[in-house]
Amino acid sequence: MDLPANRAAAATSSAAERSESAGVFLSDVTIAQATEEAIRQVPGVLDLSAGRFVLAATFGAGRHVTGVVVHHPTPDATGIEVHAVLSERYTRALYVHPEDVAGALRGQPVLIAVAEEIRLAVHRVARTLRLPSLAGVDVFIDDLR
């Protein structure tokens, strides 16, 4: 009955053996895709960027996610790198109305506050996906448009 599911899991497991958790195999590109969706919901994020020096992307079978790099600093840890383009209008509005910055981040420089929101969003995704060990989330603000 559940044979097809097993087969599907087996097909992706070779690429994803490192992100195993609770018997579910997560490929890097799946993590990247979930991360991308979450980041796009963060206010002030206009787009993801391909990076400034080298293409910042995560590759998988038949697809890739630009702007999110899932890497493994150690074999059992996962690190996520996010390259974002922020909205100039939004950051300016936050600068004019600093009271709109959410509680704990108030008083932080505007771009740092937005970067922190991005970081929190990624951590939320990691918890939802039950990612075993998230080593760190590096946020790159590559442009302001």
Place this chain on the structure above:
Amino acid sequence: MSDMQVESTPARPNAAPGSAQRSSALADAQIVEAVQLDSGHGKTVIADSVVAKIAGEAAREIEGVHELVPMGAGATIAGFAGRLARSDQRSSGVNVEVGQREAAVDLNMTVDYGVNIPQLAEAVRQNIMERIHAMTGLVVKEVNINATDLYFPGEEATQSRVQ
């Protein structure tokens, strides 16, 4: 469903970062020339071009600044060639040098005729320093302003006289 649950907990991720992470971030800082802030849960990098754009916008806001002009041949002669190569094309007229905590800004602008240029420059300087600090947390150590030309509002009319 589980999304909602996670969403409702505003708690920040564990505040117990590995110190190994910090040292790797420091090593990276020498490669990527941009603002780097290690929050303990990963670093935040703000690209130079972002700082340059903020500076450019802050300068343009000041009344009396006509426009920012790209640093051209004159700048090369003045010996800025090395820095020019690093600058971003889109934020023309602004050069920034960004370190871990501090920044320096060079600016080329034309000025409306009739304004007091030292006063204008001071206003531009203050606006840039305040804005960059509020946006990125960087302390701006210096803003070098180059008033390269005057703009005369009646200029077009004068030129049309000679056809």
